[in-house]
Amino acid sequence: METVNTDRALLLATRVSKIYRTGSVEVTALRDLDLLVHRGEMVGVMGPSGSGKTTLLNCLSGLDDIDGGRVEVDGHDLFAMSDAARTEHRAHTMGFVFQAFNLIPVFSAVENVELPLLLVGTRPREARRRALDMLDRVGLGHRVEHRPSEMSGGEQQRVTIARALAGRPAIVWADEPTGNLDSTMAGQVMDLLCELNREGGQTIVLVTHDAGIGARVTRLIRMRDGRLVDDVDQAVTPSAVLPDPPPG
Template identity: 75%
Template sequence: MASQEDALLVADGVRKVYRTGDLSVLALDDLDLTVRAGELVAVMGPSGSGKTTLLNCLSGLDEIDGGRVLVNGRDLFEMSDHDRTEHRARSMGFVFQSYNLIPVFTAVENVELPLLLVGVPADEARERSVDMLRRVGLAERERHRPSEMSGGEQQRVTVARALVARPAIVWADEPTGNLDSAMAAQIMDLLRELNAEERQTIVLVTHDPAIGAAAGRLIRMRDGRLVGDETAVSRDTAAAANRP
């Protein structure tokens, strides 16, 4: 478990309530979580347990109703909307199940977009994007548009786009949900490789036990609370103890 002294991300008593008319639903219930730089963390739980809400609140995409979220020591919800958006653009990357690629852009144009938005010169943005596509195994596909690529290739473009700005943390919401099992395994292998070689911090939401088992740390949620937090080492130790 991570201590706050070496933390990249600290969630302290985070509370989120969704309201519709007279109905209120408690989605996150005074939740605490600490993530160190370089961790690969999977978040699992049944439908409605708060997994995606957790991702959205800890990344600052959604407002919270209580508590605080610190990224690199900065409280996201003490920032103005403009500063939070700027901080998110420079410090975070996102990988979604639906890819969210711009259909009229080529792969390299999709990847370089976040760099251009934060003022990176065009030549440097293109060079870094080409290199990132090579890094994810798409050197030959940089001029192709999303409609000309498979689902797995599109998700690799999404991963490249999330990583190209060298963010402090990458958030991934069901990144393999639209892929078959073989392609899902390839994407997870890629994320593990980037985590190991680049020490890229990744927090991913998944319903797939195989994806969760492949992460260095597995967090389980139920009813807006954390109900389990295990590392790969602790899981291996427990498995060994249970063998006949």
């Protein structure tokens, strides 16, 4: 990696490699990968199927182990920690938004959002307050008592975003967050993520296969065969993707 200014670095990955093994077969998913993400960036990761996008997210967040290299998040070396310490660090500094909503069906929206807060020791009254505030922020203040089955796909994804943000994470990882949504709902979810990044300064790393979604991030990384092959800062306008349908 060339010399860079790391003063504002939130994530610093150096020569990260990941190998999947099945019997005698080895597949290299990440190859000596370097990446620096600053606070407040909205980074999109694109590439063909099998290029390593989801593996990158899982390794940089500490969900998966790595076979070589170093990953620092918020000043902490993830893989120098014990599994328990890494899990605790992840719970306090990271939020996750996945393609599958992963909401608990018998819980209301507010209960789904407050549960991770309760699990890390937040007092129940404070957890409820923060969950309600975040649901209101994502436009669901009127749906807090509804269960997932009573909500649209776009609303459920907004609940997952509220859940990811309620813990005030340093970084949010989003893996194909619009993959299960139609174009209208996908546009609404991206509007929200862009607003949270632009107005709230939330750091977001977003994996997508959709070029329209990729057009809306402020920095776009492309992967191929486990390597970063392009890294571009890009000007973004609100109308860069998913324009309103023509009248009539």
